[in-house]
Amino acid sequence: MLQQGDGKNRGGDIKYFAIIAAALGAVLLLAAGCGSANPTSVASITSPIPPVPGKGKLYVAVTGTSDLQAGSGNMGLAIVDIATRHVEMVNLPAAKAPHGIAFTPGTRTAPGSQGRTALEAPAGVLLGDAQDGRVLQVDLASRSVTRTIKPPPNAKLSICGMDTFTDGTIYLSSMADGMVYPLDFKAGRIGAPVAGGDGVSSSICSIVWVNGGKAAYIDNMFDPDHPETAGYLAKIQWPGGRLIKKVEDVTRPAPGGESLSHQMAATPDGKYLYVADSIDGKLVKIDTTNDQIIKSVPAGKEPRSIVFSADGRLAYIAVCHEPVDNESSVFVYDVKKDEVVARIPAIPAPLVCGIVLAET
Numbered sequence: 353m354l355q356q357g358d359g360k361n362r363g364g365d366i367k368y369f370a371i372i373a374a375a376l377g378a379v380l381l382l383a384a385g386c387g388s389a390n391p392t393s394v395a396s397i398t399s400p401i402p403p404v405p406g407k408g409k410l411y412v413a414v415t416g417t418s419d420l421q422a423g424s425g426n427m428g429l430a431i432v433d434i435a436t437r438h439v440e441m442v443n444l445p446a447a448k449a450p451h452g453i454a455f456t457p458g459t460r461t462a463p464g465s466q467g468r469t470a471l472e473a474p475a476g477v478l479l480g481d482a483q484d485g486r487v488l489q490v491d492l493a494s495r496s497v498t499r500t501i502k503p504p505p506n507a508k509l510s511i512c513g514m515d516t517f518t519d520g521t522i523y524l525s526s527m528a529d530g531m532v533y534p535l536d537f538k539a540g541r542i543g544a545p546v547a548g549g550d551g552v553s554s555s556i557c558s559i560v561w562v563n564g565g566k567a568a569y570i571d572n573m574f575d576p577d578h579p580e581t582a583g584y585l586a587k588i589q590w591p592g593g594r595l596i597k598k599v600e601d602v603t604r605p606a607p608g609g610e611s612l613s614h615q616m617a618a619t620p621d622g623k624y625l626y627v628a629d630s631i632d633g634k635l636v637k638i639d640t641t642n643d644q645i646i647k648s649v650p651a652g653k654e655p656r657s658i659v660f661s662a663d664g665r666l667a668y669i670a671v672c673h674e675p676v677d678n679e680s681s682v683f684v685y686d687v688k689k690d691e692v693v694a695r696i697p698a699i700p701a702p703l704v705c706g707i708v709l710a711e712t
Contacts, residue, residue, distance in 0.1 A: 404694045405684055406434050406666050408711040411477050413453040415703035426701040437696050446497045452480025452514035453706035454522055457537045462662035464620035467516025469662050470710040480511030503542050513558030513615050518565050530554040547593030552586045558615040562622055562640050571613045583612035599643045602636050603629045615657035620664040628655040649690050652683050656705045670707040680704040
């Protein structure tokens with residue numbers, strides 16, 4: 353009980369009890385946060401998920417549960433909103449293990465992106481099937497296949513990459529024979545191969561042009577006849593396809609001749625080339641001025657393809673089996689830092705491949 357006293361003592365007593373009350377309040381608040389049956393008060397003070405760098409939407413070719421054959425599970429196209437991290441799965445019954453993806457001709461794209469970075473909302477995309485070499489035209493408004501372009505008779509075409517040259521021609525990279533096929537979109541026809549094969553390459557996933565389009569790199573994924581051979585890049589003359597040199601040991605040999613490198617892309621200024629190393633889970637960075645490997649950067653369990661933002665500051669990587677075996681993700685890569693800075697999970701399929709970006 354508080355006894356009466358002079359004003360000085362009463363002031364001291366008030367301060368004493370104020371300190372005790374504050375301490376008790378802090379203890380009660382801590383107990384409510386740590387020991388209550390409903391711990392939502394703890395969650396309410398946690399920091400929100402940081403925003404993903406960049407803007408627009410990503411379009412990812414979803415292969416399903418099998419790389420080269422149409423298997424079970426989701427297959428077709430995933431649409432990823434960068435700002436919200438929302439993933440929409442567009443299942444396409446006509447798709448047969450699609451790997452390649454490109455915007456439909458006429459879409460305005462960024463310089464140096466080989467048609468893979470759009471500067472406007474695209475009307476549609478093209479998907480390239482690995483199983484039978486067909487190209488599917490997908491209307492994005494209706495989320496449906498509106499056209500199918502078949503490969504030439506007797507062609508061993510298993511589409512992995514789809515890259516656009518400066519004249520607007522889309523070229524298809526084949527895993528089955530290591531050759532590059534031109535697509536005549538207007539005529540609805542795939543032409544005869546124009547490069548690759550014949551000692552240059554046996555299985556490829558993409559083509560990247562350099563030196564103003566006078567030369568190109570094609571990536572030799574693996575050699576089924578010599579699985580001990582490490583993955584390399586063939587630098588070829590364009591047009592014509594004459595071998596200039598091989599950039600050796602880009603990826604290590606894989607047991608059983610499994611695929612080593614997948615798609616690759618150059619920075620918008622053309623100075624650096626990045627190759628998706630699916631065996632070791634890295635991006636292999638190459639200086640295009642001297643064809644020297646600069647470094648390998650960790651990029652998830654199984655990176656498959658990469659696309660750069662129009663300004664070259666960011667890249668987005670399609671990664672299989674992340675964060676768990678039956679899902680895939682998109683990793684966000686800071687080019688200046690040379691590291692992954694964010695991730696967008698929850699593509700509902702274990703295998704993905706090609707990726708393109710619409711910065712809208």
